Amino acid sequence: MxxxxxxxxxxxxxxxxxxxxxxxxxxxxxxxxxxxxxxxxxxxxxxxxxxxxxxxxxxxxxxxxxxxxxxxxxxxxxxxxxxxxxxxxxxxxxxxxxxxxxxxxxxxxxxxxxxxxxxPLMVHENFRFQAPLMAVRKVLEQGTIGTPHFGRLSFRTGYDVFANQPYLAKEEHLIILDLGIHVLDMARVYFGEVETVYCQTQKIRPGLVAEDMATMLLRHRSGAACIVDVSYSSKLDPDPFPETLLEIEGPRGSIRMRPGLRMVVTSDGKTTATDAGTPLLPWTSQPWHTAQESVLNTQQHWVDCLRAGVPPQTTGEDNLRTYALVTAAYRSNAERRAVAPDM
Ligand SMILES: NC(=O)c1ccc[n+]([C@@H]2O[C@H](COP(=O)([O-])OP(=O)(O)OC[C@H]3O[C@@H](n4cnc5c(N)ncnc54)[C@H](O)[C@@H]3O)[C@@H](O)[C@H]2O)c1
The missing domain is CATH 3.40.50.720 (NAD(P)-binding Rossmann-like Domain)
Incomplete structure (x- = not known):
């Protein structure tokens, strides 16, 4: 090939x-x-x-x-x-x-x-290929803040996702399976595999079958603690949809992704801020463009790996580890206790 x-x-x-x-x-x-x-x-x-x-x-x-x-x-x-x-x-x-x-x-x-x-089987897990989230990964991999020990990854919006995806209102599992899955995947990318998940869900918007808010606390094998919080029912002005905002701290500094995709990196007492957003492509439009561009990056990755005969980042097998966090989160919410993902 x-x-x-x-x-x-x-x-x-x-x-x-x-x-x-x-x-x-x-x-x-x-x-x-x-x-x-x-x-x-x-x-x-x-x-x-x-x-x-x-x-x-x-x-x-x-x-x-x-x-x-x-x-x-x-x-x-x-x-x-x-x-x-x-x-x-x-x-x-x-x-x-x-x-x-x-x-x-x-x-x-x-x-x-x-x-x-x-x-080969790859799950189209496109958050891994969003330019701002890749920029954060690069800073972490360069060791700029040291090995991270705390994080908060947050995707909160009131954007009407049900207008384009009406089937979501009828799902028996909603925001963790639909959206939290992406953010949990990024928690694995940034902090490594997870030992336990504690989760609390809420159903805020009327007319939904399942939860539209979830707050999760992950304990990673590295010892890092990470909060993943997701919401489809937040009244925010301006609404950052569809940006994943974050704070990550390590021994040498911190990385923050601010609304508007402004990445602020502090390392050894020095702070720099950069624009981590991406320009529009001929077929992309606000506010979706960063997510849309990640589709291109995801598919390019698939083609590159197929041609090279190497497994892509998000093989089916890899995605099982992310999916296990979703399952653990729902079990944690039901059982009111921290749950170890089954793998
Ligand atoms: N990665 C992301 O950021 C992101 C964003 C939105 C949706 N999604 C995912 O994309 C997928 C599709 O979502 P959508 O909102 O486009 O759904 P959709 O309902 O708009 O489109 C799905 C299409 O598949 C067709 N279909 C279903 N079963 C079929 C079959 N057996 N053979 C042929 N066609 C069939 C349907 O007729 C429909 O046109 C979902 O899994 C959703 O979670 C991902």
């Missing part, structure tokens, strides 16, 4: 997949040869808007007809497992949106299926 052009297909052409489709068009050496959505109008619109020759409403028919180098599954989570199993039967490498699946058992099963089929 080193240099040949890659034939790709996208399954699921809904709200978020528009970013995937734009990003595939920008990635050198990738030809989007097919799109599939069980909603015919959505499949047709994607095929027309992105000049894709193959257009399907049935994924099985698509795999039977097309020769693919990889498939990008951008449906919502209940369909991830059957679609991953279908792709695996055709030995087609897979990138699949988060959340990986509705249950831990589904996630483990998909990892096993792809391992047995000998195909």
């Amino acid at each position: 080193t240099q040949k052009r890659l034939r790709a297909a996208v399954i699921g052409c809904g709200f978020f997949a528009q970013n995937h489709l734009h990003a595939w068009q920008m990635i050198e050496g990738v030809d989007l040869v097919a799109v599939c959505d069980r909603d015919e109008a959505r499949a047709r619109a994607a095929a027309e808007n992105f000049s894709v020759p193959g257009c399907y409403t049935d994924a099985a028919a698509m795999f039977a007809a097309e020769t693919l180098d990889f498939v990008d599954i951008a449906t919502t989570m209940p369909t991830h497992r059957p679609l991953v199993e279908l792709a695996a039967r055709h030995r087609v490498p897979i990138v699949v949106q988060k959340p990986f699946a509705p249950t831990w058992e589904d996630c483990v099963s998909m990892v096993g299926t792809c391992k047995s089929a000998g195909i």
